[in-house]
Amino acid sequence: MKKFNKIFTVLVYIFLYAPILVLIVFSFNSTKSTIDFTGFTLKWYRELFTRPDLLKLLMNTLIIAVIASVVSTVLGTMAAVGISSMKRRSRSMVLTATNIPMTNPDIVTGVSLALLFVFAGTFLRINDVFGFWTLLIAHITFCLPYVILSVLPKIKQMDKNLTDAALDLGCTPTQSFFKIMLPEILPGIISGATMAFTLSLDDFVISYFVYGASFSTLPIEIYSYTKKPMPPTVFVLFTIMFTVIFLLLFFMNMAEYKKSKKKKIDL
Amino acid sequence: MSDVIIQLENISVAFGGTDILKNLNLTIKDKEFVTFLGPSGCGKTTTLRIIGGFVRPDSGAVYFDGYNINDTPPYKRQVNTVFQRYALFPHLNVFENIAFGLRIKKLPEKEIKEKVMQMIERVNLKGFANRKTNNLSGGQQQRVAIARALINNPRVLLLDEPLGALDMKLRKDMQMELKKIQQESNITFIYVTHDQEEALSMSDRVVVMDNGIIQQIGTPQDIYNEPSNAFVADFIGESNILDGIMIEDYMVSIFGQKYKCLDKGFDRYEPVDVVIRPEDIQILDPDKSSLSGVITNVTFKGVHYEIIVDIKGFKWMIQSTEFHRVGEWIGIALLPDLIHVMKKSEYSGQFGDYSSYSEEYDALSDDSEESSDEFSEQEEEL
Amino acid sequence: MRTKTKFLAVPYLLWMTIFIIAPLLFVAYFAFTDSAGNFSFQNIIKLGDYIPVFITSIWLGAVAAFLCLIIAYPVAYFIANTSEKWQKFLIMLIMLPMCMSFLLRTIAWVSLLSDNGIINNTLTAIGLSPLPLIRNNGAVILGMVYNYLPFMIMPLYTVLVKMDSSVINAARDLGANSFQVFRRVILPMSLPGIVTGITMVFVPAVSTFYISRKLGNTSLTMIGDVIESQFKTAYNPNLGAAMSLGLMVLIFICMGIMNRFSKDEEDILL
Structure with a gap:
């Protein structure tokens, strides 16, 4: 049974990584074909830097992801602190509402926001409402619940007396938040922010309904290749991003593992 | 009345529709060791938190040194607290935990170092300054918590079930040590516990509470020898x-x-x-006493035997150093x-009848009380 | 003190009201009006024409969710029972694809599955006849399973790794064999993870439009396709909103049924 599980798991990992491997391999392909590998080349890597359009989209995507994750982390952390001190009934009401964007299909979230933006556009007499701001607002909106739901358990786990102890020892409520609560819930905040960042980076469905001609992102561009042939430079971009994220995750894991190991030895 | 440090006047508190404290009045003298004693949910922790400034009474006034401190936030009170389960800051080491209050006051680094090292020595934690607090034993964490509070030179130290998480042996040692610290530091200690033995052995005065009402205030001797009602008599010792x-x-x-x-x-x-x-009852020959009955249960307790005797349907508990058999007919003298x-x-x-007496039952209720205590007091806050 | 911290949630509550609650009200408003803005049931009635679309979507989503469960369970179980070091690494590898463009990864499947794609080319090269791997429902389900499998593995892993091994030992001690231990102890205890996993796979699968377009038969229409085209090409937002409302109701019902299987789900989620 154990052996079966092991082999099965290996097969599943191959299944998960086969398409990724295909994309990486074809970023080195000498022709534009995504089926026949005709020879190794780095020319697409060079070409990427001569394609300001792709780099600009990448930049846009990163700008949105950074701002959306920062804003949603700040707002979400504040909200989590606030929610945790609410009375039970109002707390569960707010949490139910918070769950809506998580359980609603992305397409519904996207469509509903699009309807709101169109309305706001006509109401405020803005000609082309869709663009940077609508994208940013949408991204913050779908990131917020993830931040809140990763910070909230940390607040719950925290000994309620800790903040009281800080007040007792002379901290003002603000000092007590920054000196005591923040370090305690930091892991939750970081994981929330990371989640928000990656979700925003890769979001296509919601962005697709709220982007405008003035401001677009990489996933939307990739979608537009449904009709035109995909340039291998996109695969190059994918390969670079994959490598960066892989290394980032890998070293984060290593650091965490070393830390937890050290803790055990201390005990 | 210059030696009064804290006065609570007509304090009432309710959380979510349930009364926690009902019109409470209490005066605490300077340099006194006062214990709030009572079962879970009796309002003792709430009273302590009112003095600490973490709970605002719905009505009534809190006076400190004659001044009304109702609106004074905790960080401006000359009061420090040793919290349940210590509430040590997990991201700071022992030194930084103890230094916390001084750092908030922005004392010069040199002075902080001096004072903290002094305090560490005083609570017998030399060599532990750089340890993480979660690697310490319960007793050591306890000392850090006390040191962290005492270093701020409070006029009053509040202790919320500080020994609750320790085992029996350590508890006894810490009781002695706490009493010693109180006498050395020469400040007021307000101590909350549900352990009557702890209350009797450490306090100058004990405040017995139940249902948000003070049942009795007095010296440990008063409380034990002259309980004011059946609740106090039952809660303190066996009766x-x-x-x-x-x-x-x-x-x-x-x-x-x-x-x-x-x-x-x-x-x-x-x-x-x-x-x-039970320890005051003498066993006689049945024919020498007007009250006599049959022994239904005998338990060896080390220093004495605990004997349950059924006299006219009422089950008495008697503590005696002499052994008697179950079934024996005895008389008692009062x-x-x-x-x-x-x-x-x-x-x-x-209270007062031992007909449902069972040791397991006693032990069980003791345990659950401790855990449910925390829970209910936490819930109160929500 | 505590009463004041409550107000920290106010900016979020405002945000939520404007950008979560209000947009949903707009969906409802559009669903019950015609293009001129008059109250009308015409869009809701028109949903009747799309019942086959709903059925196809639910069927494909349900099959994908079920397959994900069957595949994810042994994997999650295996990961949960390896050493801590391996667990971290393997979970990282599960999460990694979730961070990468799902559009591109789906396109990669196109080049793998096409009639003269990598797999079929390999098959012909070794003398076998090529298989019809793409432009059918099988390919759509494969795309769904591929994309959403991590969403099933993660919650299952979370419940399995938290499971107290002494409980399993206790079951053994009481005479249960391996199968009985699984059937009577491990499986019921992992139910909350299963429910979360199925929801997390089913919801995006049932509402997808990209996967069906890239891998499915041209005649295949899913709910997502209809909504997308009403907003992007046919421009009938009223019908699109009605479809969205139908989708929400559908998912609400499915979740309700799922939740009946596990009342403790919330405890795990929070």
Whole structure:
């Protein structure tokens, strides 16, 4: 049974990584074909830097992801602190509402926001409402619940007396938040922010309904290749991003593992 | 009244529709060791948190040194707290935990270092300064918590079940040490516990609470020897509580028998509760006593035997150094100075008979009390 | 003190009201009006024409969710029972694809599955006849399973790794064999993870439009396709909103049914 599980798991990992491997391999392909590998080349890597359009989209995507994750982390952390001190009934009401964007299909979230933006556009007499701001607002909106739901358990786990102890020892409520609560819930905040960042980076469905001609992102561009042939430079971009994220995750894991190991030895 | 440091006046608190404290009045003297004693949910922790500034009373006033401090936030009070389960800051080491209050006051680094090292020595934690707090034993964490509070030179130290998480042996040692620290530092200690033994052995005065009401205030001796009602008598130590009728001053009738006692000031023929401590009862030959019955249970307790005897349907507990067998027929003697008469109260009839006596039951209720205590007090806050 | 911290949630509550609650009200408003803005049931009635679309979507989503469960369980179980070091690494590898463009990864499947794609080319090269791997429902389900499998593995892993091994030992001690231990102890205890996993796979699968377009038969229409085209090409937002409302109701019902299987789900989620 154990052996079966092991082999099965290996097969599943191959299944998960086969398409990724295909994309990486074809970023080195000498022709534009995504089926026949005709020879190794780095020319697409060079070409990427001569394609300001792709780099600009990448930049846009990163700008949105950074701002959306920062804003949603700040707002979400504040909200989590606030929610945790609410009375039970109002707390569960707010949490139910918070769950809506998580359980609603992305397409519904996207469509509903699009309807709101169109309305706001006509109401405020803005000609082309869709663009940077609508994208940013949408991204913050779908990131917020993830931040809140990763910070909230940390607040719950925290000994309620800790903040009281800080007040007792002379901290003002603000000092007590920054000196005591923040370090305690930091892991939750970081994981929330990371989640928000990656979700925003890769979001296509919601962005697709709220982007405008003035401001677009990489996933939307990739979608537009449904009709035109995909340039291998996109695969190059994918390969670079994959490598960066892989290394980032890998070293984060290593650091965490070393830390937890050290803790055990201390005990 | 210059030696009064804290005064609580007509304090009432309710959380979510339930009354936690009902019109509480209390005066605490400077340099006194006062203990709030009571079962879970009696309001003792809430009272402490009112003094600490973490709970605002719905009505009533808190005075500190004669000044009303109702609106003074915790960080401006000359009061420090040792919290339940210590509430040490997990991201700071022992040194930084203790230095916390001084750093907030922005004392010069040199002074902080000096004071903290002094304090570390005082609580016997030398060599632990750079340890993470979660690697310490319960007793050590306890010392850090005390040091962290004491270093701020509070006028009053509040201790919320500080020994609750320690094992029996360590508890006894820490009791002695806490008492010593209080005497050395020469400040007021307000201590919250549900452990009556702890309360009796450490305090100058004990405040027994139940249901948000103070049942009795007094020295440990007063509380033990002259409980004011059936609740106090039962909560502090073991007691047999019987229905009696006060015939006249210095004369009470139990089971139709008249006994001499030292109590007076009741109406003639007033129904009363009579307390007789198990260790005060003498065992006699059945024919030498008007009260006699059969032994139903004997438990060896180390220093003495605990004997349950059924006399006219009422099960008495007797503590005796002599061994008696189950089934033996014995008589008992009640001496005047060992009989204590109390007014009838809402608690009358709830306590005092050992008919449902079982040791496991006792142990169980003790444990659950501790854990549910925390829980209920936490819930109160929500 | 505590009463004041409550107000920290106010900016979020405002945000939520404007950008979560209000947009949903707009969906409802559009669903019950015609293009001129008059109250009308015409869009809701028109949903009747799309019942086959709903059925196809639910069927494909349900099959994908079920397959994900069957595949994810042994994987999650295996990961949960390896050493801590391996667990971290393997979970990282599960999460990694979730961070990468799902559009591109789906396109990669196109080049793998096409009639003269990598797999079929390999098959012909070794003398076998090529298989019809793409432009059918099988390919759509494969795309769904591929994309959403991590969403099933993660919650299952979370419940399995938290499971107290002494409980399993206790079951053994009481005479249960391996199968009985699984059937009577491990499986019921992992139910909350299963429910979360199925929801997390089913919801995006049932509402997808990209996967069906890239891998499915041209005649295949899913709910997502209809909504997308109403907003992007046919421009009938009223019908699109009605479809969205239908989708929400559908998912609400499915979740309700799922939740009946596990009442403790919330405890795990929070």
